[in-house]
Amino acid sequence: MTELFIHYYYPVNEFGPAMPGMLIGGLGILHVFLAQFAIGGGLLMCWFQWLAMTGRVPKAREFLDGYFKGLVLISFVIGALTGVGMWFTSVQIGTSTIGLMIDVFHWVWATEWTLFCVEIIAGYTFYRYHTHLSDKANMGLLVVYSLAAWGSLFWINGILSWQLTPNGWLDSGSVWAGFFNSSFWPSLVYRTAVSLTIASLVACVFINLMKDTDVADRRVLINRAAQFLWAMVPMPVVGLWYLATFPPDSQSWLQGGSIAMTLFLALAIGASTLLGLYAVFGLLIRRLYINVSTALLLVALAFGATAGGEFVREGVRKPYTIRGTLYSNSIREGDVQHLREIGSVTNDPYPLRDASAYFNANLALGAKVYRFQCSPCHTLEGANGLSHLTATWSADQLRHNIAMLQRTKAFMPPFAGTPEELEALVFFLSWVNVGRPDVWPWETTDEDLNRIRHWLDEAGTGPGSEVDVYRSNTGG
Amino acid sequence: MVECDSEYSGNGIHRTMNTPNCLAALFPTGLSAPAAFYLVVYILTLVVHVVFMNYVFAGSVYLGWMGLRRVSQPSGERHDTLPAQIIRDWLPMALSTAITAGVAPLLFVQILYQHSFYTANLLLLHRWMAIVPVLIVVFYLMYLLKSRAIDIWNPIWRAAAGLLVFCGLFFVAWSWTENHLLSVSPQSWAPMYESRQMFHITPELWPRLMIWLAGSFPTMCMLVAWQIRLAPGTDQDGDQPSRRLGSVTVTLPSLALGGLILAMAGLVWYARASGEPVVNTWKEPLLGSSGRLYVYAAATGMLVQVIAWLWIAVIGKLGALPLWLATAGGLVTIVGVTVVREIVRLAHFPDLEATIENRIGDAGTAQGFVVFVISAAAAGVAIGWCIVQGRKASAQRVAS
Ligand code: HEM
Numbered sequence: 001m002t003e004l005f006i007h008y009y010y011p012v013n014e015f016g017p018a019m020p021g022m023l024i025g026g027l028g029i030l031h032v033f034l035a036q037f038a039i040g041g042g043l044l045m046c047w048f049q050w051l052a053m054t055g056r057v058p059k060a061r062e063f064l065d066g067y068f069k070g071l072v073l074i075s076f077v078i079g080a081l082t083g084v085g086m087w088f089t090s091v092q093i094g095t096s097t098i099g100l101m102i103d104v105f106h107w108v109w110a111t112e113w114t115l116f117c118v119e120i121i122a123g124y125t126f127y128r129y130h131t132h133l134s135d136k137a138n139m140g141l142l143v144v145y146s147l148a149a150w151g152s153l154f155w156i157n158g159i160l161s162w163q164l165t166p167n168g169w170l171d172s173g174s175v176w177a178g179f180f181n182s183s184f185w186p187s188l189v190y191r192t193a194v195s196l197t198i199a200s201l202v203a204c205v206f207i208n209l210m211k212d213t214d215v216a217d218r219r220v221l222i223n224r225a226a227q228f229l230w231a232m233v234p235m236p237v238v239g240l241w242y243l244a245t246f247p248p249d250s251q252s253w254l255q256g257g258s259i260a261m262t263l264f265l266a267l268a269i270g271a272s273t274l275l276g277l278y279a280v281f282g283l284l285i286r287r288l289y290i291n292v293s294t295a296l297l298l299v300a301l302a303f304g305a306t307a308g309g310e311f312v313r314e315g316v317r318k319p320y321t322i323r324g325t326l327y328s329n330s331i332r333e334g335d336v337q338h339l340r341e342i343g344s345v346t347n348d349p350y351p352l353r354d355a356s357a358y359f360n361a362n363l364a365l366g367a368k369v370y371r372f373q374c375s376p377c378h379t380l381e382g383a384n385g386l387s388h389l390t391a392t393w394s395a396d397q398l399r400h401n402i403a404m405l406q407r408t409k410a411f412m413p414p415f416a417g418t419p420e421e422l423e424a425l426v427f428f429l430s431w432v433n434v435g436r437p438d439v440w441p442w443e444t445t446d447e448d449l450n451r452i453r454h455w456l457d458e459a460g461t462g463p464g465s466e467v468d469v470y471r472s473n474t475g476g
Numbered sequence: 477m478v479e480c481d482s483e484y485s486g487n488g489i490h491r492t493m494n495t496p497n498c499l500a501a502l503f504p505t506g507l508s509a510p511a512a513f514y515l516v517v518y519i520l521t522l523v524v525h526v527v528f529m530n531y532v533f534a535g536s537v538y539l540g541w542m543g544l545r546r547v548s549q550p551s552g553e554r555h556d557t558l559p560a561q562i563i564r565d566w567l568p569m570a571l572s573t574a575i576t577a578g579v580a581p582l583l584f585v586q587i588l589y590q591h592s593f594y595t596a597n598l599l600l601l602h603r604w605m606a607i608v609p610v611l612i613v614v615f616y617l618m619y620l621l622k623s624r625a626i627d628i629w630n631p632i633w634r635a636a637a638g639l640l641v642f643c644g645l646f647f648v649a650w651s652w653t654e655n656h657l658l659s660v661s662p663q664s665w666a667p668m669y670e671s672r673q674m675f676h677i678t679p680e681l682w683p684r685l686m687i688w689l690a691g692s693f694p695t696m697c698m699l700v701a702w703q704i705r706l707a708p709g710t711d712q713d714g715d716q717p718s719r720r721l722g723s724v725t726v727t728l729p730s731l732a733l734g735g736l737i738l739a740m741a742g743l744v745w746y747a748r749a750s751g752e753p754v755v756n757t758w759k760e761p762l763l764g765s766s767g768r769l770y771v772y773a774a775a776t777g778m779l780v781q782v783i784a785w786l787w788i789a790v791i792g793k794l795g796a797l798p799l800w801l802a803t804a805g806g807l808v809t810i811v812g813v814t815v816v817r818e819i820v821r822l823a824h825f826p827d828l829e830a831t832i833e834n835r836i837g838d839a840g841t842a843q844g845f846v847v848f849v850i851s852a853a854a855a856g857v858a859i860g861w862c863i864v865q866g867r868k869a870s871a872q873r874v875a876s
Contacts, residue, residue, distance in 0.1 A: 011598045011669040077615045085608035091597045102586045107844025114855035125862040129869030175843040351670045
């Protein structure tokens with residue numbers, strides 16, 4: 001236990017009015033979009049290479065030239081670097097989460113890394129030399145590149161889906177039971193379909209930008225590239241299959257339990273539906289020609305759908321980042337009871353950065369508890385600001401609702417500190433709500449503390465909604 | 477030395493750990509598996525990162541310097557030295573490789589030193605958030621330097637682009653070094669957090685950077701020399717009939733030897749900056765039975781490199797034998813220095829084994845390792861095949 005608690009605390013950076021989640025959200029979306037472009041793009045190029053080799057589409061070669069250059073210049077550079085950036089940001093805002101993911105899955109990640117290496121080398125070899133290589137060798141390079149790219153999706157997909165549905169891992173501690181979890185396959189199929197879609201839409205943009213082609217050439221190429229959009233047809237079914245594997249409480253967030261998440265899901269579904277309808281009826285059945293602005297618009301829709309989907313994926317895990325194990329505020333489910341006894345910030349070695357702003361030790365304690373337990377999801381006066389949420393609450397209301405935090409809103413973790421810490425937090429929040437006066441009287445009776453203790457016990461240390469279905473025993 | 481046998485033959489999980497355990501024996505720090513095993517993998521992957529990072533960094537310095545020297549050249553012309561042509565051509569790919577190669581040690585450093593590494597990352601928040609945009613800019617500038625478009629630029633702008641590449645890379649190297657130093661200085665964490673300082677600049681920082689950066693020159697020169705020697709159309713002695721080889725056998729040895737000398741000066745400076753009490757704490761681990769081998773290896777490697785480069789300068793050819801010597805010496809030096817770097821760091825983590833044992837346990841070590849090995853082997857084959865295709869194609873290109 002001592003060992004564990006030495007390594008529990010990290011310096012908490014606060015990001016002003018923005019929530020840290022927004023940072024990784026934005027970067028994550030860009031990265032996912034580019035990575036999926038790289039995966040689908042590889043497969044699309046294999047197909048065009050075949051069309052070129054077999055003489056079916058004479059201009060396919062020229063298309064490959066430009067498309068691959070785009071892929072290298074965009075995906076190899078920004079895609080790869082935003083991937084590295086994801087590491088750095090994950091460390092910044094989900095330190096304990098990424099740490100635990102590494103502890104469990106490092107060999108899976110190392111395996112994924114071997115595929116990155118293949119991707120880079122195969123990609124650059126094609127990029128540099130394809131004009132001097134035989135068709136067969138080029139095809140080989142593209143196939144190696146695509147397999148590696150799709151393989152990296154395969155491996156990372158297991159880790160990311162495990163965060164939401166770690167079922168088997170919770171029971172047995174087995175890495176493979178965690179990897180092949182219940183949302184693994186639907187998520188993999190879904191993402192593969194998205195990759196094909198994005199690659200196809202981006203191809204339409206590139207085709208429009210090709211030099212030395214007339215409309216007839218471009219129409220042929222666009223019709224071919226659009227074939228990949230058939231992947232959108234099964235997406236509704238796969239999407240439902242995916243949603244069905246979500247834990248019940250996560251499903252309830254999506255069905256209105258959390259309005260923000262419901263809206264993001266609606267955005268994702270709406271954008272995909274529009275796109276799918278246009279793709280199937282316009283591009284595939286009526287074989288319409290699209291110009292560069294339409295193509296760009298479709299890419300933007302796909303980006304919107306990706307953005308919505310990624311927000312949902314990050315959001316539905318609440319109150320956990322790793323279900324049944326680690327709460328969003330880096331507190332392990334199994335440690336809540338212990339922290340309620342010893343105090344959540346008793347061993348926190350980091351002083352407050354603005355200590356002079358607090359006129360007494362109790363107020364400072366409240367600020368520290370806020371920093372450790374609440375600031376991962378809340379700000380005080382900005383996004384999801386506690387001051388806005390609790391402006392009208394009485395002290396007793398605060399005591400009660402924070403002591404029963406996981407029942408106040410099931411996407412919050414249980415409060416994990418002593419009654420004294422909770423009382424200090426209530427003091428701190430009330431003080432912020434009245435405009436941070438220089439001095440402010442605050443009284444706490446034993447009665448108050450006893451009631452808090454009683455509420456804490458009543459709420460228990462588990463999550464608000466029952467997740468025990470996902471854990472036949474709490475070994476973890 | 478760690479034994480590879482019976483101790484770990486109890487249950488199933490331990491038995492699967494025999495492979496890691498044997499590998500761990502390669503690296504005699506007195507640690508047992510799994511900690512020693514992760515250290516070995518970390519060091520091996522870091523060595524690969526260092527090799528490519530060296531090419532990129534020293535290459536950018538050389539290109540930047542050439543850009544400055546050519547400021548007086550009229551725009552529209554490109555009178556490059558042979559190394560400059562090659563480096564300019566390969567820099568973006570080398571950067572991709574350096575970054576990708578960096579991902580693996582990034583993974584393992586998080587296993588070994590998770591808490592301190594993350595803490596340093598968090599305290600240097602601004603730096604880590606800036607690195608990705610900086611590298612993106614560096615990347616595109618490298619492509620720009622390669623493109624024909626830049627030839628018509630005003631030479632001053634051209635030189636500025638080259639310098640920016642260097643500055644970006646310097647920023648990245650500086651950040652890694654500062655992060656390293658901060659991660660082994662826990663007493664600085666709370667004060668740094670409280671005062672919102674964005675930098676952790678200590679006397680060790682600059683000499684440490686100097687060791688890495690000066691040390692990157694011999695590696696870069698060795699790699700460029702191979703690129704020249706192996707280029708299709710070069711004869712067996714490394715002569716390039718059609719190009720200006722003469723100056724290459726002056727330039728490359730000078731750069732390599734200059735880098736080696738500066739790196740050694742950096743070592744002395746580093747020791748002085750660290751102060752005697754600190755240096756005394758290194759003595760035991762470094763000169764004891766476990767560390768000595770690596771200190772000697774690093775020193776021998778440097779000496780071999782010096783001999784090899786002098787040899788090349790004297791014969792005026794990129795001969796196979798001296799090049800192989802420079803290569804072997806370079807690799808031995810990098811491995812030696814990397815291990816020594818680790819031994820010094822390990823002194824800060826007396827409870828490393830227990831921490832890793834606690835967090836990962838046996839299960840994590842064994843599971844997935846086999847898949848990784850298979851995948852790494854397959855990747856090796858695939859990469860080898862790609863390189864063969866590339867060689868064939870460049871031969872074709874020269875022929876046509
Ligand atoms: C291309 C620009 C880069 C340069 C010039 C560079 C340079 C360096 C240097 C000088 C060190 C040694 C630090 C020290 O011991 O003082 C280092 C270590 C390291 N680099 Fe890089 N690096 C670059 C990019 C990257 C990237 C993008 C990654 C990650 C994907 C990376 C991963 C690492 C890791 C994990 C270490 C070991 C850190 C430790 O053990 O504390 N590097 N790098």
